[in-house]
Amino acid sequence: MQKIALSSPAGALGATVCPPRAVVVMGVSGSGKSTVGEMLARRQGWAFVEGDAFHSEGNHAKMRAGIPLTDEDRESWLEALGCELARHAAGGVVLSCSALKRAYRRRLRAHVDGLAFIWLEVGRDAAHRRVAGRGDRHFFPATLIDSQFATLEPPHDEAGLLHLDSERPLEEILEHAAEWLRRNPHAHP
Numbered sequence: 001m002q003k004i005a006l007s008s009p010a011g012a013l014g015a016t017v018c019p020p021r022a023v024v025v026m027g028v029s030g031s032g033k034s035t036v037g038e039m040l041a042r043r044q045g046w047a048f049v050e051g052d053a054f055h056s057e058g059n060h061a062k063m064r065a066g067i068p069l070t071d072e073d074r075e076s077w078l079e080a081l082g083c084e085l086a087r088h089a090a091g092g093v094v095l096s097c098s099a100l101k102r103a104y105r106r107r108l109r110a111h112v113d114g115l116a117f118i119w120l121e122v123g124r125d126a127a128h129r130r131v132a133g134r135g136d137r138h139f140f141p142a143t144l145i146d147s148q149f150a151t152l153e154p155p156h157d158e159a160g161l162l163h164l165d166s167e168r169p170l171e172e173i174l175e176h177a178a179e180w181l182r183r184n185p186h187a188h189p
């Protein structure tokens with residue numbers, strides 16, 4: 001596993017802490033990960049990695065059929081995403097990834113020190129409305145929304161986290177995210 005450090009340890013040799021250059025936009029389906037992630041990457045001039053593009057054909061088929069993924073289904077997917085983060089981190093990268101469980105986030109963090117997470121929290125009704133509104137344009141069915149909420153372990157007390165209300169206007173979300181990345185308020189390991 002390739003692991004790279006993004007930040008200098010605070011205080012070491014009097015070095016200043018660099019802003020994180022790798023961030024995961026996380027949340028349940030319909031929270032706006034892809035939309036916000038892509039726009040944020042463009043704004044930062046960073047690479048954008050669409051997590052859904054790394055699901056196996058088997059995972060896609062399961063979701064399309066309305067069957068929730070298991071921990072096992074997500075294992076190699078998360079590993080591939082961790083490698084993508086590490087590959088792009090030097091130049092800056094935004095990844096859109098549900099990252100629903102604490103263990104999944106730990107797995108991604110293992111690839112990049114100081115990895116930041118932006119959690120887009122969305123209400124169940126809004127998630128349903130948004131996903132149903134995408135219709136056949138997207139493989140993920142609205143019937144899976146409840147399982148996404150059942151699986152989500154909210155990252156409240158985790159390091160390097162920005163928690164945003166996904167039902168605010170996109171421009172406001174982007175503004176907050178960019179400002180947070182600039183200030184780097186969280187403690188790096």
Ligand SMILES: Nc1ncnc2c1ncn2[C@@H]1O[C@H](COP(=O)(O)OP(=O)(O)OP(=O)(O)O)[C@@H](O)[C@H]1O
Nearest residue numbers: 028029030031032033034035130140166168169170
């Ligand atoms: N802040 C927002 N305000 C209004 N609509 C939004 C907002 N964020 C996202 N949307 C809309 O919600 C829908 C779902 O967004 P998006 O596909 O980015 O979510 P997602 O979390 O990536 O979902 P999935 O994981 O299922 O791919 C899209 O139609 C998008 O335009």
Ligand SMILES: O=C(O)[C@H](O)[C@@H](O)[C@H](O)[C@H](O)CO
Nearest residue numbers: 028029030052069098099140
């Ligand atoms: O962990 C998961 O269950 C999956 O990543 C889902 O979140 C979907 O891929 C996504 O929501 C559809 O775009």
